[in-house]
Amino acid sequence: MDADAKQDSLNFQEQKYVQDLRDAVYDADDVLDEFLTLVKQKQLKNNKVTSFFSRFKILTHNLSSKVKTVNDKLDKIASKIEKFSFKIECKPVKFTKEETSSFICDDEIIGREEDVEKIVGVLLGSHNVDHPNVSLLSIMGMGGLGKTALAKLVYNHPRITEAFPLKRWTCIADQDQKQLDLKGHLGKVVKGSSVGDETTLEDIHHEVKRQLGGQKYLLVLDDVWTESYEEWQKFEGYLKVGGRGSWIIVTTRSNITAQMIGRDGVHVLQGLSEPKCWDLFERMAFQAEARDDQLVKLGKTIVKKCTNVPLAIRVVGSLLRGQSKSKWLSFHDKGLNSLGESNETMTSILKLSYDQLDPSLKACFAYCAIFPKDWEISKQILIDFGWHMVTLTREFGRGLLSYIA
Known part of the structure; x- marks a missing residue:
């Protein structure tokens, strides 16, 4: 546990030592599991007591040999502990903090009113007669800015619900795919139908036409990564069956993807304004009681290090809520050094939460x-x-x- 808390600073020898220890503990766990399994079998073999006891003695003898092997391995590893800086404590180290969550309810999203109104205005504006029935809009921004949250606000907006008789939300999440999964993603679009492993692409094509054909629809494709224009054209082709005034909204981190898809508009999402950042942090980090002036000062510095990214502010605020001043000071000095303005920011932010588990x-x-x-x-x-x-x-x-x- 001590090594786990220091995992980012371990050298190669220390990492090797921890892995050897972990392997030995796993071996010990396996031996215990074997023994417990034998005990359970013994309890279930009342009608064959004699034959089973003979077998039980043989198996337990084998287990005793395994126990000795594991003990020897643990002793050998333990003898090397002085070479390293790990502490052995009697009581487990617990990360204590008030139970809280960074889950985002729609009514808790801060500072996106202008973005929502702008996108809603585009979707409800007069349809360009030069365009086909289905128009496309991209929402682009780095990880953690709240692209999905913004798309949800637009999707559930009362004026949008009234204007679009048919709405569909589909998560694409194709980051790790070598090519766009046409069958899989189109199957998500026509959810509720009997799409199975034996369903062909032609079957799904007919189902898309049946469900979307001629209707004015709003389709949100969340988290699109593909930068292949050829693959996107194939996918889009199946969705062009909608009625006039239909829209597809795509959220993406890639500027290439956003420009390739958003032929009718690209909404580049920016970070929150400083006042909105502080407003969000206050909600997440402070409890209802009077606020300590020193924590407020530390908080304002921490918020600046979050580079106007809502997810970072929510996660950090949640982690600091109810914590002592020393925790705030430690986090202020070390906790946000890895954050920066890049697509790796989300991973760094989420790792902050992981490290507290x-x-x-x-x-x-x-x-x-x-x-x-x-x-x-x-x-x-x-x-x-x-x-x-x-x-x-x-x-x-x-x-x-x-x-x-």
């Missing part, structure tokens, strides 16, 4: 990476799958598990 929760969070991006994870499936993975580990070892992953 308990080590056990970090492992659970990392486990969720087995699911694809933008996958809606069922709680029960997560639990069941986790249990199956544990069973695989017991039966076949971590080597097989690594191979499956």
Whole structure:
């Protein structure tokens, strides 16, 4: 746990030591799992007591040999601890902070009123007769600025709901795809229909025409990354069946994508103004009681380091809410050094939240990476799958598990 808290500053030898220790602990965990499994089997074999006890003695003898091997390995690793700067504490280190969340409700979004009105005005403006029935608008900006939040505000705006009889929201999230998944993304657009693995692209094409054909629709395609004009043209071609006045809104971080897609407009999203940044930080970081002047002063400096990015302000404010002055001072001096104005900002921001988790929760969070991006994870499936993975580990070892992953 101490090494985990220092992970960004560990040298190669320290990283190797921690990995050896982690492997040994995993081995110990496997031995314990084997023993618990034997105990369960013993409890279930009451009708075959004699034969099972003979087998149980053999297996426990084998386990005792494994225990000795693991103990020897742990002793060998423990003997090297003095070479490194890790602390061994009796009580687990806990990151204590008031429970809070950076979840954004629509009515909590600050400082985007002008952006909303501008985009709504474009969507409801007179349709250019020189354009085809379906027009396209891009919302472009770096990660964390709130492109998706802005698109949601527009999508749920009362005037938009009244003007567009049909609205669809689709998350594209094609960052890791070698090419745009036409079948998959079009299948999301026609959600609610019987689109399965055996459904052909032609089937989906007919379903798109059936659901969208001739209707004035608003379609939001969130988080588009493709910069291939050829692939986009193919995808767009299937969506040109809408009635006059239809709009497609695309959110993207890429200027190339925004210019390629947004033939009828590109809305470049900027950071929040300084007053709005402070307003947002106040909501997230301070409780209702009187505010300490020193914390307010520190907070204003911290907000400037967030480079006007709403997500950064929300995450940082949530982390500091209810914390001591020493925590604020430490965060002021070290916490935001990695942030900058680039597309890597979101990763740096989210890592701030990750670093505050308990080590056990970090492992659970990392486990969720087995699911694809933008996958809606069922709680029960997560639990069941986790249990199956544990069973695989017991039966076949971590080597097989690594191979499956």
